Amino acid sequence: MTPVxxxxxxxxxxxxxxxxxxxxxxxxxxxxxxxxxxxxxxxxPLVGAVDGLEVRAFAQTALARRxxxxxxLALAACRLAIADAGGLPASxxxxxxxxxxxxxxxxxxxxxxxxxxxxRGAGNPLLFPNLVMNASLSYASIELGVTGPTALITEQxxxxxxxxxxxxxxxxxxxxxxxxxxxxxxxxxxxxxVLRDTGAIDPSGPHPLDRRAAGCAPGEGAxxxxxxxxxxxxxxxxxxxxxxxxxxxxxxxSPVHGWPADATALGRRLAAVVGDADLIVAAxxxxxxxxxxxxxxxxxxxxxxxxxxxxxRGAIGAFGSAGALGVATAVLAVHHSRVPPTLGCxxxxxxxLDVVRDGARAAAVRVxxxxxxxxxxxxxxxxxxxxxx
Amino acid sequence: xxRAVAITGLGAVTAVGPNVPALATAVVDGRCGIxxxxxxxxxxxxxxxxxxxxxxxxxxxALDAPSxxxxxxxxxxxxxASAEACAAxxxxxxxxxxxxxxxxxxxAGMRETEEFYRRRRAGETARFRPSHLLGASLAAPGAxxxxxxxxxxxxxxxxxxxxSSALAIGAAVDAIRQGRxxxxxxxxxxxxxxxxxxxxxxxxxxxxxxxxxFDRERHGLSLGEGAGALxxxxxxxxxxxxxxxxxxxxxxxTTTDAHHVTAPHPQGAGAVRALTAALADAAxxxxxxDYVNAHGSATKQNDEIEVGALRAVLGAxxxxxxxxxxxxxxxxxxxxAGAIEAVVTVLALRDGRLPATVxxxxxxxxxxxxxxxxxRHASIGIAxxxxxxxxxxxxxxxxxxxxxx
Numbered sequence: 001m002t003p004v005x006x007x008x009x010x011x012x013x014x015x016x017x018x019x020x021x022x023x024x025x026x027x028x029x030x031x032x033x034x035x036x037x038x039x040x041x042x043x044x045p046l047v048g049a050v051d052g053l054e055v056r057a058f059a060q061t062a063l064a065r066r067x068x069x070x071x072x073l074a075l076a077a078c079r080l081a082i083a084d085a086g087g088l089p090a091s092x093x094x095x096x097x098x099x100x101x102x103x104x105x106x107x108x109x110x111x112x113x114x115x116x117x118x119x120r121g122a123g124n125p126l127l128f129p130n131l132v133m134n135a136s137l138s139y140a141s142i143e144l145g146v147t148g149p150t151a152l153i154t155e156q157x158x159x160x161x162x163x164x165x166x167x168x169x170x171x172x173x174x175x176x177x178x179x180x181x182x183x184x185x186x187x188x189x190x191x192x193x194v195l196r197d198t199g200a201i202d203p204s205g206p207h208p209l210d211r212r213a214a215g216c217a218p219g220e221g222a223x224x225x226x227x228x229x230x231x232x233x234x235x236x237x238x239x240x241x242x243x244x245x246x247x248x249x250x251x252x253x254s255p256v257h258g259w260p261a262d263a264t265a266l267g268r269r270l271a272a273v274v275g276d277a278d279l280i281v282a283a284x285x286x287x288x289x290x291x292x293x294x295x296x297x298x299x300x301x302x303x304x305x306x307x308x309x310x311x312x313r314g315a316i317g318a319f320g321s322a323g324a325l326g327v328a329t330a331v332l333a334v335h336h337s338r339v340p341p342t343l344g345c346x347x348x349x350x351x352x353l354d355v356v357r358d359g360a361r362a363a364a365v366r367v368x369x370x371x372x373x374x375x376x377x378x379x380x381x382x383x384x385x386x387x388x389x
Numbered sequence: 390x391x392r393a394v395a396i397t398g399l400g401a402v403t404a405v406g407p408n409v410p411a412l413a414t415a416v417v418d419g420r421c422g423i424x425x426x427x428x429x430x431x432x433x434x435x436x437x438x439x440x441x442x443x444x445x446x447x448x449x450x451a452l453d454a455p456s457x458x459x460x461x462x463x464x465x466x467x468x469x470a471s472a473e474a475c476a477a478x479x480x481x482x483x484x485x486x487x488x489x490x491x492x493x494x495x496x497a498g499m500r501e502t503e504e505f506y507r508r509r510r511a512g513e514t515a516r517f518r519p520s521h522l523l524g525a526s527l528a529a530p531g532a533x534x535x536x537x538x539x540x541x542x543x544x545x546x547x548x549x550x551x552x553s554s555a556l557a558i559g560a561a562v563d564a565i566r567q568g569r570x571x572x573x574x575x576x577x578x579x580x581x582x583x584x585x586x587x588x589x590x591x592x593x594x595x596x597x598x599x600x601x602x603f604d605r606e607r608h609g610l611s612l613g614e615g616a617g618a619l620x621x622x623x624x625x626x627x628x629x630x631x632x633x634x635x636x637x638x639x640x641x642x643t644t645t646d647a648h649h650v651t652a653p654h655p656q657g658a659g660a661v662r663a664l665t666a667a668l669a670d671a672a673x674x675x676x677x678x679d680y681v682n683a684h685g686s687a688t689k690q691n692d693e694i695e696v697g698a699l700r701a702v703l704g705a706x707x708x709x710x711x712x713x714x715x716x717x718x719x720x721x722x723x724x725x726a727g728a729i730e731a732v733v734t735v736l737a738l739r740d741g742r743l744p745a746t747v748x749x750x751x752x753x754x755x756x757x758x759x760x761x762x763x764x765r766h767a768s769i770g771i772a773x774x775x776x777x778x779x780x781x782x783x784x785x786x787x788x789x790x791x792x793x794x
Contacts, residue, residue, distance in 0.1 A: 094666075098645070110584070113584065114506055121432030122591060123433070123587030124591060129651045134548050134779070134780050138650045138780030138782075141646075141647045145647050146645055147658075147662070150782060151549060152548045153546070153548075154546050156528050166545070173563060248570070250543060251543070253536065253541070257456065257532075258456075376528060376531070377532065
């Protein structure tokens with residue numbers, strides 16, 4: 001299959017808008033977590049919220065003035081990725097595709113719609129179009145003029161990895177010449193309320209892959225990649241960050257709404273994907289059950305090797321699409337030969353794992369794997385390789 | 390183009406019955422599953438729907454107790470249809486374990502989620518566990534099906550509104566053609582819920598009476614619920630293990646309108662390109678199409694644009710190609726529509742009996758051969774099935790009888 005090049009990156013995170021604040025923040029070991037400003041909430045002292053996201057800065061059509069937050073996060077990441085790539089490569093209009101992931105979509109306006117429905121018995125016709133899971137896909141396709149294949153992929157905690165893998169698959173298989181692929185999820189009051197009441201938040205901040213892991217910090221954000229065949233990128237002299245190797249992933253026995261119990265079985269299947277990795281970008285976010293599962297599974301998967309491991313959710317917070325930012329981390333690590341530290345990890349759970357702490361590490365990264373893991377037993381690793389590797 | 394793709398198992402739960410035989414009889418007899426809404430009280434203009442029976446299925450026993458307790462109606466529809474498709478395909482345990490799962494969903498467990506949220510806001514917190522809200526993921530039905538039936542290949546859930554499960558079928562076709570899996574379950578499921586019901590009603594998209602696709606007197610759609618499932622397989626693999634091949638997928642196409650968040654493109658540009666792309670992918674000319682199972686949602690706008698798109702692609706052949714819509718029987722099942730209609734189309738190819746368009750009395754267009762009630766006997770070789778989603782996501786599938794491939 002055709003090697004797939006990453007030629008543009010758009011990141012929207014608690015660090016700000018764009019790749020630069022995200023990457024420099026991660027490398028410096030800074031936190032993108034802050035107290036919530038956008039709405040009142042208790043029980044979540046620190047969140048990974050995106051500030052200063054203006055509709056008019058990213059939405060140009062009259063229609064898009066009604067855009068919801070999740071869709072705006074996705075659209076912003078699309079526009080930032082296109083700008084980062086120096087514009088979209090020329091292709092026939094039908095040959096531009098778009099794949100967006102989201103775990104929960106437009107939850108904020110869904111609760112507003114339901115509040116009114118329960119109070120008055122009527123739905124709000126102005127809100128309803130925004131509530132479909134594919135609203136972000138619809139808005140971005142209209143704003144960017146994407147008329148080729150499009151898909152909204154939703155896979156709980158692995159929605160980001162799944163959507164990017166899907167986009168890479170479409171490029172590799174020739175379903176489109178250029179694909180924008182990424183994911184977005186928003187933070188809103190109901191999410192904070194639910195996480196707080198289920199004891200999922202660590203008030204002291206997250207400690208991913210650490211013995212003290214006791215909960216996450218809720219976050220939001222988006223990342224979109226510009227993907228095209230490596231040969232096409234080279235022919236037009238484009239900057240290529242890295243290549244993606246599409247992997248369909250696999251699934252393992254698990255409770256439907258929970259995490260797989262057998263870390264060893266998961267680790268054995270993961271070994272085939274991470275066996276030669278120099279870096280693994282972990283999905284750990286400080287939630288104890290998931291962290292333990294991932295830590296134990298990775299220990300099995302890497303065996304005697306000691307690839308570097310980093311978990312960016314300690315700095316950006318936890319949300320269903322955070323894995324898209326994990327893929328961006330893997331891409332940037334390969335491109336810049338730097339591995340950012342894992343914020344909040346001081347005493348790693350596993351002595352087998354080489355968790356990068358105490359500052360960024362300079363290291364040649366030929367192969368990086370962003371590890372996507374979702375409730376219900378889905379595993380979606382995304383393999384990133386250095387160009388010419 | 391890669392390997393040929395066979396359909397070796399079918400499953401369906403709809404308002405006209407809990408399985409494929411019930412659907413097969415009903416679509417030809419022209420029975421209508423649209424009736425007064427009983428699941429909840431709707432306070433708008435409309436109070437009918439095509440409700441399905443969420444019966445408990447045997448496969449549930451394979452799930453752990455907490456997963457079983459929290460099954461939504463959509464999960465049950467999905468599981469029943471998938472169990473039927475897998476049983477029909479006759480896969481052994483090892484073949485099941487390697488099977489990929491592609492799901493289309495738009496509401497999934499929304500009805501249960503609404504109820505938990507309502508209780509929470511009403512202060513009835515005693516019976517409310519907040520974790521239920523996070524369990525309302527659209528990915529839940531896929532997890533239920535994979536865990537209960539032991540399908541541990543790759544798994545993906547997609548949501549492009551009413552074309553979601555047609556896209557899932559296309560994704561499964563690509564995975565088999567490219568040799569990424571030998572067997573794949575493509576599934577679509579959705580359940581009736583207050584959110585979509587009130588939303589479509591507020592947009593004045595619902596017909597207060599049972600919907601009438603392509604009729605001059607059509608006034609909107611009728612919502613439905615259920616699931617459709619197809620077991621897709623590398624044709625060579627299917628033949629080698631002696632499986633019955635009900636039909637084959639010749640090709641598919643997907644395009645985007647990039648026009649409006651709810652309204653379709655006025656000239657149906659995306660629909661035209663989806664059908665054209667599907668035929669190109671199938672390497673068949675427009676003249677090869679023998680039957681069209683239309684999206685036919687029965688809204689003023691959709692049916693007009695869809696007929697225009699068929700005319701644009703099929704040209705002079707259109708008058709001799711039978712066209713029907715199954716939504717007047719099973720309702721518009723949103724994410725399930727593409728898969729249920731693909732099942733209906735496979736049955737038409739396999740059994741040589743064309744489904745009726747119930748409620749169609751006075752067709753608005755006289756240059757189209759709509760199939761009224763009852764259906765008709767006709768031997769067809771190649772059929773197209775189209776699905777168009779909110780937000781301008783169009784998918785067309787081209788299916789064929791094995792001997793016509």
